[in-house]
Amino acid sequence: xxxxxxxxKLWDSHVVRQDADGTALIYIDRQLVHEVTSPQxxxxxxxxxxxxxxxxxxLAVPDHNVxxxxxxxxxxxxxxxxxxxxxxxxxxxxxxxxxxxxxIRQGVVHVMGPEQGATLPGMTVVCGDSHxxxxxxxxxxxxxxxxxxxEHVMATQCLVAKKxxxxxxxxxxxxxxxxxxxxxALAVIGKIGTAGGTGxxxxxxxxxxxxxxxxxxxxxxxxxxEAGARAGMVAADDTTISYVKGRPFAPQGENWDxxxxxWKTLHSDEGAKFDATVELDAAQIRPQxxxxxxxxxxxxxxxxxxxxxxxxDAVKRADWERALQYMGLQxxxxxxxxxxDKVFIGSCTNARIEDMREAAAVAKGKQVAANVKLAMVVxxxxxxxxxxxxxxxxxxxxxxxxxxxxxxxxxxxAMNDDRLEPGERCASTSNRxxxxxxxxxxxxxxxxxxxxxxxxxxxxxxxxxxx
Amino acid sequence: xxKFETLNGLVVPLDRANVDTDAIIPKQxxxxxxxxxxxxxAFDEWRYLDHGEPxxxxxxxxxxxxxxxxxxxxxxxxxxxxxxxxGCGSSREHAPWALEDYGFHVxxxxxxxxxxxxxxxxxxxxPIKLDASIVDDLFKAVAxxxxxxxxxxxxxxxxxxPDGKEIAFEVDAFRKHCLLNGLDDIGLTLQHVEEIKTFxxxxxxxxxxxxx
Numbered sequence: 001x002x003x004x005x006x007x008x009k010l011w012d013s014h015v016v017r018q019d020a021d022g023t024a025l026i027y028i029d030r031q032l033v034h035e036v037t038s039p040q041x042x043x044x045x046x047x048x049x050x051x052x053x054x055x056x057x058x059l060a061v062p063d064h065n066v067x068x069x070x071x072x073x074x075x076x077x078x079x080x081x082x083x084x085x086x087x088x089x090x091x092x093x094x095x096x097x098x099x100x101x102x103x104i105r106q107g108v109v110h111v112m113g114p115e116q117g118a119t120l121p122g123m124t125v126v127c128g129d130s131h132x133x134x135x136x137x138x139x140x141x142x143x144x145x146x147x148x149x150x151e152h153v154m155a156t157q158c159l160v161a162k163k164x165x166x167x168x169x170x171x172x173x174x175x176x177x178x179x180x181x182x183x184x185a186l187a188v189i190g191k192i193g194t195a196g197g198t199g200x201x202x203x204x205x206x207x208x209x210x211x212x213x214x215x216x217x218x219x220x221x222x223x224x225x226e227a228g229a230r231a232g233m234v235a236a237d238d239t240t241i242s243y244v245k246g247r248p249f250a251p252q253g254e255n256w257d258x259x260x261x262x263w264k265t266l267h268s269d270e271g272a273k274f275d276a277t278v279e280l281d282a283a284q285i286r287p288q289x290x291x292x293x294x295x296x297x298x299x300x301x302x303x304x305x306x307x308x309x310x311x312x313d314a315v316k317r318a319d320w321e322r323a324l325q326y327m328g329l330q331x332x333x334x335x336x337x338x339x340x341d342k343v344f345i346g347s348c349t350n351a352r353i354e355d356m357r358e359a360a361a362v363a364k365g366k367q368v369a370a371n372v373k374l375a376m377v378v379x380x381x382x383x384x385x386x387x388x389x390x391x392x393x394x395x396x397x398x399x400x401x402x403x404x405x406x407x408x409x410x411x412x413x414a415m416n417d418d419r420l421e422p423g424e425r426c427a428s429t430s431n432r433x434x435x436x437x438x439x440x441x442x443x444x445x446x447x448x449x450x451x452x453x454x455x456x457x458x459x460x461x462x463x464x465x466x467x
Numbered sequence: 468x469x470k471f472e473t474l475n476g477l478v479v480p481l482d483r484a485n486v487d488t489d490a491i492i493p494k495q496x497x498x499x500x501x502x503x504x505x506x507x508x509a510f511d512e513w514r515y516l517d518h519g520e521p522x523x524x525x526x527x528x529x530x531x532x533x534x535x536x537x538x539x540x541x542x543x544x545x546x547x548x549x550x551x552x553x554g555c556g557s558s559r560e561h562a563p564w565a566l567e568d569y570g571f572h573v574x575x576x577x578x579x580x581x582x583x584x585x586x587x588x589x590x591x592x593x594p595i596k597l598d599a600s601i602v603d604d605l606f607k608a609v610a611x612x613x614x615x616x617x618x619x620x621x622x623x624x625x626x627x628x629p630d631g632k633e634i635a636f637e638v639d640a641f642r643k644h645c646l647l648n649g650l651d652d653i654g655l656t657l658q659h660v661e662e663i664k665t666f667x668x669x670x671x672x673x674x675x676x677x678x679x
Contacts, residue, residue, distance in 0.1 A: 013670075014670075016663055017659060019641070021639070021640050021641065023641045025656060025659060025662070027670060029677050036498075037558070039500035040560075043502070050653075053663075056678070065498065079498040079522075082500065083498050083500055120676070120677070122674065128558060128560075129557075129558055130556065130558040130582060144558035144582055145582070145585075146559075146563075146585065146586035146589060148589035148652070149585075149586075149589070152652050152653050152656065155656075156656045156657060156663065157667070158663055160652050160656065162639070164581075194485055194552060195551060195552040195578055198552070198578060198579075198581055199581065228580060228581070229581075230581045251676030251679060252679075255676040256676070258675070258676065259674070259676045262674065294485050315484050315550060316484075318482075319485070413489075413494050415494045415497065415498065432489070432557075434556060435489070435490060436490070436493055437494075440493075440512055440518050
């Protein structure tokens with residue numbers, strides 16, 4: 001038998017049928033559901049008098065529209081409220097487990113799933129959300145789907161798909177001080193571009209990846225989609241297995257032993273062939289900061305805003321010019337001279353306990369700078385929040401002048417009330433710096449949690465590797 | 468789903484790379500629990516000068532005269548000409564819903580983001596990948612000739628320019644079949660119920676913890 005990649009193994013073990021042209025039906029083990037991309041799917045199901053194939057494979061949570069303050073008052077915006085109530089009603093009707101807004105287990109879907117052990121190695125995981133790539137950190141095949149596909153998986157437990165190509169992103173060596181999984185993700189995107197991974201499933205490997213915690217691996221796989229790859233993944237190892245152990249949805253007893261034996265096979269075989277390979281030296285990666293309106297518009301903290309005159313082609317030059325104008329930045333400005341108005345620490349990329357700890361370590365005993373109007377920390381779930389409070393991190397943040405909020409997607413995409421005003425500049429631990437992403441006219445700089453906390457304290461970006 | 472029929476459609480050029488789905492349909496419109504009515508808010512932040520929110524009367528909002536879709540010569544366009552990595556970012560199917568509702572049938576670009584590309588086919592929209600140089604030529608042709616139309620024939624996988632030049636394009640056979648016949652995937656997949664059940668039984672035996 002020829003050597004297989006991790007992606008081959010995950011794909012092959014889920015093919016229900018395959019046509020000669022490669023179009024396959026793939027069996028789905030887990031469907032995560034949130035309120036934004038599911039109502040039309042439930043409606044379609046009902047109109048066709050269909051029922052979900054296997055409700056036990058589904059797990060639902062409202063996250064995009066939920067408020068991060070004063071939850072007792074409910075959701076003020078009637079349209080947002082209706083969307084969350086629609087999810088509640090659909091889950092009740094079909095008997096789908098849902099962690100509602102008042103539940104301590106409620107949180108951002110991609111934080112909640114792994115935290116519950118609902119994401120397991122070897123699974124296929126889908127959700128109507130592009131950041132479903134996050135779950136690939138567990139050696140799972142996980143990717144975002146559209147609402148028609150959400151309905152398709154509900155009705156058939158399968159997805160119509162064609163196999164992607166396989167890309168290996170290998171990061172060897174030791175990360176420098178203050179350099180995190182977020183910086184690896186941004187450095188990879190800076191290198192291959194936001195379309196570099198289009199058509200590929202990316203496996204992240206190498207000693208720097210093996211050295212990451214599960215939180216770090218989730219951050220990395222989360223941003224595979226920003227490199228254009230629907231799925232990112234990391235091989236299963238002891239780090240994976242010990243993270244999963246004992247979680248509510250994780251296997252137990254005899255099943256646990258069987259599962260672990262299988263999970264240990266979830267890695268690319270020696271000599272497995274990839275369609276493309278990208279290599280990075282971990283020691284060369286510096287803390288990253290985006291300067292433009294696409295995640296590929298990124299440089300390191302010691303860099304400068306680029307000059308469009310030096311762009312490689314005319315299309316890029318026009319893009320850079322437009323980005324600089326939108327961002328209100330001058331070419332050649334040192335990144336460390338860029339002042340921020342607001343700071344957002346949260347999102348499915350960086351709102352897990354390790355992220356809270358890294359940001360708190362920077363904020364401890366310091367004060368948010370006078371020019372920063374708002375610095376907010378939004379934990380990824382009620383359980384992350386509770387754990388952080390147990391460790392006293394909430395006090396660290398509050399004493400430093402940060403706001404400590406309730407869990408949800410919040411200002412990553414600003415569907416709730418958390419948003420930037422036009423022209424405001426934000427150091428954000430989220431995943432997209434698109435025009436208008438954090439509110440109309442918003443200016444987003446993507447960074448790691450420690451970099452965001454440091455920007456809040458200094459009022460501008462600083463090199464945390466030198467602090 | 469509507470059937471895809473051969474059309475001779477007016478082309479509108481959107482000359483930007485990496486147009487993301489946040490730009491195609493901003494997040495505030497995603498609060499809708501419906502599948503229709505997103506067309507007036509397609510490209511909302513570029514198209515209007517004010518800030519759009521659900522429930523507004525869009526016909527009374529100030530249009531951005533600089534945005535290409537607002538120029539009278541492109542009124543009624545059915546073909547959207549775009550640059551690389553069109554539809555990147557969020558998986559929101561509201562993006563193809565908005566484009567379809569606006570009146571587009573075809574999007575031509577050098578490359579598309581995977582999820583968006585996939586979502587188009589579920590909504591009667593045909594995304595066509597062409598070489599960057601061909602796309603570049605089309606941008607020039609559209610700019611220099613008002614009322615520029617392209618004939619798009621999915622059956623024969625051909626685009627025909629006004630001067631009769633034929634440009635062939637690739638399309639996945641299964642997706643082409645579904646588009647031409649207006650078929651939705653669920654019905655087709657359910658023809659394989661027995662195979663799914665057989666797989667499921669085998670899968671359950673091999674990995675019982677997934678069903679515990």
